Amino acid sequence: MPADPVAITADLIRCPSVTPAEGGALTFLEKTLKAAGFTVHRKVFHEPGAEDVENLYARIGTNGPHLTFAGHTDVVPPGEETAWTLPPFSGEVKGGELYGRGAVDMKGGIGCAVAAALDHLAGNGGKPQKDGKGSISFLITGDEESIAVNGTPKLLSWVAEMGETFDHCILGEPSNVNELGDTIKIGRRGSLNGHLIVRGRQGHVAYPHRAVNPIRGLVRLIEALQGEPLDTGSELFPPSHLEFTSVDVGNKTVNLIPGEARARFNIRFNDRHTLDGLKELLHARAKKAAGAEVNFEFMFEPSNAGVFVVKQGPFTDMVVGAISEVTGRKPDLSTSGGTSDARFIAAYCPVVEFGLVGQTMHQVDERVPVKDLTALTGIYRRILGAYFK
Structure with a gap:
C-alpha cells in the first residue's frame, strides 16, 4: 500500500516545532525513516549568542549516485490561534485542504518527499536501486525560520567531515506561485x-x-x-x-x-x-x-548568503520532465524571491527548489490542498525513478 503523504504531513504539523524548538518533528521522522532502513543521526549544534538547534541526517545506501532531500521542520509562530479556522497544530482536513502551521512551509514538502522515498524503496526491495547501488538521504534542519546558524550550514559541514558527498539535492521549499508545477527555483539572489x-x-x-x-x-x-x-x-x-x-x-x-x-x-x-x-x-x-x-x-553582519544558480542540464531536465508528466505544466526556471537554505547547499552540490504553492505560507489558516500533496508525492516518485535508472 502506498505511503500516505497527507497522514505524514498531518503528523508533522501536530508537532509544535516553532523555531528553533524540535517539538517532536525530528523524533517522528527518525522513527519513520529508521523503520524503512535509513541510518539516522540527530545532531545538536551550538554557537555563542544563538540558541542550540537540533537537526537530522538520514541515509540509506552507501554509494553513488546520491540524491538528498533537504528541508526544515521548524515553523514560524501561529499568531493569534483563535483566528484560525482549525487549530494551527491540529493537522485536520476541511474542504479538501489540510490545515496547520507548516502545511506549506514546509512540512508538506517533507511529508511528500518521505512518502515518495518509502514508495520507491518498497518497489526496490528496500534499496535505492534493485542492484543495491545509489543512496537517498534527508537533510533536515530546525532553524531555517530563524537565523540559520546552527542548522543547515553546520549539518552540511558535519556530513562532509564524515567523508560523505551529495550528487544532487531537491529542497522542498514552496516554490510555486499559483499552481503546482508552475515554478522551479534554480537560483537565488x-x-x-x-x-x-x-x-x-x-x-x-x-x-x-x-x-x-x-x-x-x-x-x-x-x-x-x-x-x-x-x-x-x-x-x-x-x-x-x-x-x-x-x-x-x-x-x-x-x-x-x-x-x-x-x-x-x-x-x-x-x-x-x-x-x-x-x-x-x-x-x-x-x-x-x-x-x-x-x-x-x-x-x-556575518553572511554566506551569496548568489547561486544551477546550470541547466540533465538534472534540471529530469525534474522538469517529472513535473510535466504529473501536472501537464512546464515550469518556469526562476531565480526570484528571497533566500533559503539552498544558498548553503549550493556549495556542496547542484540544488533545485521545488515544493508546494506558497500562497498561504506564514499566514493564519496556512493550508494545502490534499490533491497537491498527492501530486507532489507523485512528482518526487518520478524523480527518484528516473534518477536511479
Missing part, C-alpha cells in the same frame, strides 16, 4: 545586511557651532548610496537593490545634538557582484559622498 554608522560631536542645539551633527552626514550618505542603481540586472537576475530599513540615533532629548547616527540596510544582489566586491563598491560611493566632513564606518 545574494543577501547582505549591514549598518552605516556616522560619528559626529555631541552638543547643545543652541550652540551648533560647538557640535557636529551626524544626522546631516547620514542623510547625505543615504541619498548617495540609493541615488544610483547598483547595476541594471543580468541574464538570470533582476537588478540588485539596496533598501534602508531603520535609522536610529538613540536620542531621547530634544535639545541635544547626538554624537552618533546609524542606519541599517539590506542588499539583495545578483550574479554581477560578490560579497567582497559589493562591500568595496559601497565604501567607495560613501567615501566620495562624505568628502572630508563626514566620519563614517560600515559594519557588515
